[in-house]
Amino acid sequence: MLFSLKNKKAVITGGGSGIGKAISLLFAQQGAEVHMIDLENVSSRQTEKELTSISPQSKLHIVNITQIDEVKKLASQLGNVDILINNAGIAQIGNIENTSSEGFQSIFDVNVKGAFHCMQAFIPGMLQQGSGVIVNMASVAASVGIPDRFGYSMTKGAIRSMTQSVAKDYVQQGIRCNCISPGRVHTPFVDGFIVKNYPDKKEEMFAKLSATQPIGRMAQPIEIAHLALYLCSNEASFITGCDYPIDGGFTYLNN
Ligand SMILES: NC(=O)c1ccc[n+]([C@@H]2O[C@H](COP(=O)([O-])OP(=O)(O)OC[C@H]3O[C@@H](n4cnc5c(N)ncnc54)[C@H](O)[C@@H]3O)[C@@H](O)[C@H]2O)c1
Numbered sequence: 167m168l169f170s171l172k173n174k175k176a177v178i179t180g181g182g183s184g185i186g187k188a189i190s191l192l193f194a195q196q197g198a199e200v201h202m203i204d205l206e207n208v209s210s211r212q213t214e215k216e217l218t219s220i221s222p223q224s225k226l227h228i229v230n231i232t233q234i235d236e237v238k239k240l241a242s243q244l245g246n247v248d249i250l251i252n253n254a255g256i257a258q259i260g261n262i263e264n265t266s267s268e269g270f271q272s273i274f275d276v277n278v279k280g281a282f283h284c285m286q287a288f289i290p291g292m293l294q295q296g297s298g299v300i301v302n303m304a305s306v307a308a309s310v311g312i313p314d315r316f317g318y319s320m321t322k323g324a325i326r327s328m329t330q331s332v333a334k335d336y337v338q339q340g341i342r343c344n345c346i347s348p349g350r351v352h353t354p355f356v357d358g359f360i361v362k363n364y365p366d367k368k369e370e371m372f373a374k375l376s377a378t379q380p381i382g383r384m385a386q387p388i389e390i391a392h393l394a395l396y397l398c399s400n401e402a403s404f405i406t407g408c409d410y411p412i413d414g415g416f417t418y419l420n421n
Pocket of ligand 1: 306
């Protein structure tokens, strides 16, 4: 079977919702033993039920990726893993003038340090077994910029450059590392953003955000999950150090 993940152990951060949920369920369907990392909330517990009904050996781990000790403890419990998806992330609105120092730090802690902690915790096991695949969730914000997303764009640029750095450092040791840069994807992340910031014009904003993709809509989480599956599969064994936009034409057709 193409794109089989049979006998692979995968760790997926932010697996309880949105893109991470779609990746977790798809990887379980493809035969992987999936270890979702997320915070304690209704969505992660609901996803846990769906996940374990597909794959009884898969699990949800309540771990805050900003806490290196929690991440390292989980890594020592799980042993070697084959796949790491650094997907957990939070959003933030603002330009450089109205981003507070605390706000800057808090988005950095989740989006950048969280991925750093997970790579630092799980790469030693990959080195021990001489193989591993990492996929980091960046964004089109990393390369083309989105207005009023100073802090968010900063973190996604860091994800992109950490991806290249890790890919280069471990290319001889059997570890591949790539990142995905989605345009807008219809997830609770986007719905929450609209409700919080535009409570009086939810439909108008949804239509506006959809229209920023030349294809005329947002992506569905499963479309991102399919790319993650390809990048983590043996079929992608020649791919490392790359950023993959998946954005309905946002990056290359909007000029
Ligand atoms: N939705 C989009 O339009 C879009 C576009 C480009 C990139 N992305 C990126 O894709 C990733 C997933 O986005 P989504 O839309 O699925 O978001 P989402 O909010 O639906 O899911 C994110 C998950 O991460 C978890 N999480 C947050 N902080 C955490 C922490 N400290 N420790 C552990 N888990 C934590 C949340 O609980 C949640 O389950 C993010 O990195 C986001 O920046 C999203």
